[in-house]
Amino acid sequence: MSDNDDVPFNRDFPLRPGVVQEVRPGVRRILCDNPSPFTFTGTVSYIVGRGKVAIIDPGPDDETHAAALLEAVRGETVTHILVTHTHRDHSPNTARIKAATGATVHAEGPHRASRPRYESEKMSSESGADRAFRPDIAVRDGEIIEGSGWALQAVATPGHTANHLAFAWQDRKMLFVGDHVMGWSTSIVAPPDGSMIDYMASLERLTGRSEDLYFSGHGPEIPDGPRYVRFLIRHRQAREASILHRLAKGEADIPTMVRAIYIGIDPRLTGAAGYSVLAHLEDLVARGIVATDGDPVIGGTYRLAVS
Numbered sequence: 056m057s058d059n060d061d062v063p064f065n066r067d068f069p070l071r072p073g074v075v076q077e078v079r080p081g082v083r084r085i086l087c088d089n090p091s092p093f094t095f096t097g098t099v100s101y102i103v104g105r106g107k108v109a110i111i112d113p114g115p116d117d118e119t120h121a122a123a124l125l126e127a128v129r130g131e132t133v134t135h136i137l138v139t140h141t142h143r144d145h146s147p148n149t150a151r152i153k154a155a156t157g158a159t160v161h162a163e164g165p166h167r168a169s170r171p172r173y174e175s176e177k178m179s180s181e182s183g184a185d186r187a188f189r190p191d192i193a194v195r196d197g198e199i200i201e202g203s204g205w206a207l208q209a210v211a212t213p214g215h216t217a218n219h220l221a222f223a224w225q226d227r228k229m230l231f232v233g234d235h236v237m238g239w240s241t242s243i244v245a246p247p248d249g250s251m252i253d254y255m256a257s258l259e260r261l262t263g264r265s266e267d268l269y270f271s272g273h274g275p276e277i278p279d280g281p282r283y284v285r286f287l288i289r290h291r292q293a294r295e296a297s298i299l300h301r302l303a304k305g306e307a308d309i310p311t312m313v314r315a316i317y318i319g320i321d322p323r324l325t326g327a328a329g330y331s332v333l334a335h336l337e338d339l340v341a342r343g344i345v346a347t348d349g350d351p352v353i354g355g356t357y358r359l360a361v362s
């Protein structure tokens with residue numbers, strides 16, 4: 056969400072859907088034609104290696120995109136499919152690519168929430184989750200997935216989803232970051248699917264790694280990833296400060312906080328903004344800084360805790 060201009064966002068991404076672009080030697084990318092306020096110009100799938108390759112994030116349930124991916128690797132062998140996380144714009148096309156290639160599917164695991172649902176949340180449906188997805192091989196943090204001429208290390212990066220992985224091509228100092236870090240916008244962190252506590256820890260984690268070139272699930276590559284991540288961390292800290300600033304004026308519900316904090320937001324994103332605020336509140340309640348009656352939920356009213 057582009058509510059703050061403190062982060063050096065980059066929305067310059069002229070790649071057209073279905074066009075194969077070799078963005079670095081051994082890294083090709085193809086854009087799926089699924090643009091939206093959440094996906095920017097669409098989901099970017101990556102092909103890693105040459106001859107015997109891995110596909111990272113086959114994308115949404117989209118026959119045209121699957122055909123474009125398969126056309127891009129015509130004459131080559133797809134040995135691995137890697138999935139960063141189980142949102143519907145990333146994992147459903149895995150089934151098509153696996154059926155066509157016989158490649159093994161590597162991911163952290165099936166979709167799961169970051170925490171159990173509270174009673175009042177039991178009725179809400181999570182439209183973004185791909186609940187049908189199952190990896191062939193469940194990948195743990197730090198494991199190295201080796202192919203022909205490439206090796207990718209799984210980097211657990213929970214927060215956007217509980218099962219989010221980034222994949223590090225360590226020799227090349229490249230990191231495929233999925234939706235954990237995006238150059239065009241901040242990532243959505245929406246409880247109970249996502250967790251701000253986990254997300255912040257996963258951002259911190261990347262600042263200590265040596266990879267500097269990031270490839271995201273949406274939008275352009277990020278040339279100095281760790282520096283960009285430090286901007287994101289400061290941005291979230293500023294967001295937390297604005298929430299506390301608003302609550303210092305008196306108790307408030309989430310829509311009131313969104314109106315106070317997200318000036319000029321795209322109206323289609325106010326729902327997501329509310330969940331981002333909830334993610335911060337959940338964290339603040341856990342730390343004893345903010346109080347609410349009952350569980351921290353989207354419909355709750357929040358106030359500063361009496362210290």
Ligand SMILES: [Zn+2]
Pocket residue numbers: 094098142144145234272273
């Ligand atoms: Zn995505």
